[in-house]
Amino acid sequence: xxxxxxxxxxxxxxxxxxxxxxxxxxxxxxxxxxxxxxxxxxxxxxxxxxxxxxxxxxxxxxxxxxxxxxxxxxxxxxxxxxxxxxxxxxxxxxxxxxxxxxxxxxxxxxxxxxxxxxxxxxxxxxxxxxxxxxxxxxxxxxxxxxxxxxxxxxxxxxxxxxxxxxxxxxxxxxxxxxxxxxxxxxxxxxxxxxxxxxxxxxxxxxxxxxxxxxxxx
Numbered sequence: 001x002x003x004x005x006x007x008x009x010x011x012x013x014x015x016x017x018x019x020x021x022x023x024x025x026x027x028x029x030x031x032x033x034x035x036x037x038x039x040x041x042x043x044x045x046x047x048x049x050x051x052x053x054x055x056x057x058x059x060x061x062x063x064x065x066x067x068x069x070x071x072x073x074x075x076x077x078x079x080x081x082x083x084x085x086x087x088x089x090x091x092x093x094x095x096x097x098x099x100x101x102x103x104x105x106x107x108x109x110x111x112x113x114x115x116x117x118x119x120x121x122x123x124x125x126x127x128x129x130x131x132x133x134x135x136x137x138x139x140x141x142x143x144x145x146x147x148x149x150x151x152x153x154x155x156x157x158x159x160x161x162x163x164x165x166x167x168x169x170x171x172x173x174x175x176x177x178x179x180x181x182x183x184x185x186x187x188x189x190x191x192x193x194x195x196x197x198x199x200x201x202x203x204x205x206x207x208x209x210x211x212x213x214x215x216x217x
Contacts, residue, residue, distance in 0.1 A: 001187075005180045012172045020165040021126055024135050028156030029122045031071040032137035036152045038063050039090075044078050044141050045149040047089050049102040057090065064092035068154075074132055075155035078141065081109050081116055089150055115140055115151050126158045133158040 040060050051057045068076045077099060078089035086109055088099035115121050115138040122137040134155045141150040 001180060001183050005176045009173060009176050012176075013169055016168050016172070017165060020161050020168075021124070024126060024156065024158045024161035025122055025124055027072075027161075028135040028137045028154065028158070029120070031073050031156055032120075032122070032139045032152060032154035034071055035064065035067050035073065035076055035154055036139050036141065038067050039078065039141055039152055041141055041143050041149060044080070044089055045143055047078075047080065047101060047150075049100070051101055060090055061092055061094065064090065065094065068092055072157050072160070073154050074134060074157040075153075077153050079105055079112070079138075079151040079153055080149070081112075084109055086112055112138060112151065116148055118142065118148050126162065131155075133162050 040056070043056050043060055047057075064076050068074070075093060077091040077093070079086050080089050081087065086105040086107060087101075088103045088105060089101060091099040093099070109116065112121070118140050120137070120139050123135050125135075127134045127136065135158045137154045137156065139152045139154070140148045141152055143149050
């Protein structure tokens, strides 16, 4: 019963974990697609190092920052490429940790090639980083001519998903323990009944032997 309970808990954990991650991935993709509607395509298209001081950049940065707070996004920024490397564009992070236009991104063009070719990409796992539990979605920014002029990267905060996952797992463990206790109690009752019957038969056999085979016993 213990082995069965553990097996059920592990199976439940795996199923719940996969379901929660899938939910987080879906939420990250939805948030990214909502945020991309706030992007000024022409600004992204013509962006160059030093534009951080322009009014257009500041307005766009503030708008993205407002949207990220609304949709549970921890970091949001745009990216562009020269065909070899990938660089930061507009970063909604206004702190000293924020990236400047032209700062090199951690992943190269080969890693994001499909996105720069027009395909959405969303991580199918929760990335445990020193910055938090994140699911990153990359959405191409397309101009009126259908050309990809950049990429919107959205780091969705999956901490809530992790907490829900842990909460559900705790409930499953508690239920499994309760079921195990009930099973043990029932097993004890059944065992007691069987043993009592055996003792009764054993006593009758003892009386039969000690009464010289008197079958009336």
